[in-house]
Amino acid sequence: MKNRPIPAPHPEVWPHPGTLLREYVLPALNLSVSQASVELRITRQSLHRIMAGQAAITAETSLRLERFCGVPSRFWLRRQSDYESGRARDRMSDVLAAIPAYALPKTVLDQIGTTDAE
């Protein structure tokens, strides 16, 4: 592990969802990274990439985690979406500013279901 100073792919402000695995899930289950990767049916390296924030939690991975530790896949995907959209919003500020901002009538918003409860 000491063979190299890790470059940290992106100096981040927001925490990756993968940190939850290392910080809470694996310690709570008292499992090693290798053990967890075997039981999740993914490679040890892939789990490392997820925990390091170098790879995203995909829909498939979220389902594996849901089955694995009971945390619903929606939670993982939501965390991942928030993380990605936060980064995208930063690098798209100029593009977004050029897009006209319309407003939908409230009746349409109700039809779409924007007011999603739950």
Add this chain to the structure above:
Amino acid sequence: MKNRPIPAPHPEVWPHPGTLLREYVLPALNLSVSQASVELRITRQSLHRIMAGQAAITAETSLRLERFCGVPSRFWLRRQSDYESGRARDRMSDVLAAIPAYALPKTVLDQIGTTDAE
């Protein structure tokens, strides 16, 4: 065909999120597909693919839509995630069944923030 492990209490199997654009957003704004694509700064073909369910609503696209019609990006990404995870759950039933199901103590779930509303 193997029996499905209970078809999920939530009938989250909904049409593609892109259908909302054609059915509600564009008509409400009284815009053509071509006009909308220009204002969204994407190609007309790409918008077609999204509306046809042949392409997903990415984080970038969700931000464009948020700016464009006021519907928050979280809504689009959530719809997209639900759609993808629903399809993934179908084709991963055998893999998921092979993964051991552990349970995290509620104290850990609180630390993770699984119960965060909104």
Add this chain to the structure above:
DNA sequence: TGCGGTGTAACGCGCGGAGTGACAGGCCGC
């Protein structure tokens, strides 16, 4: 001194979103 766990790096594959160009139609107005 093995053995297992850990953390990275490098390579290649395959999927999929996005742009580009092209094509066939449908309407409408001059």
Add this chain to the structure above:
DNA sequence: GCGGCCTGTCACTCCGCGCGTTACACCGCA
């Protein structure tokens, strides 16, 4: 008729990225 603008789809390409694979270096312990 003839453009002009729209629609829907196809094929091709590029490129990012999740993932598996292999390999390497380090640590701790029996």
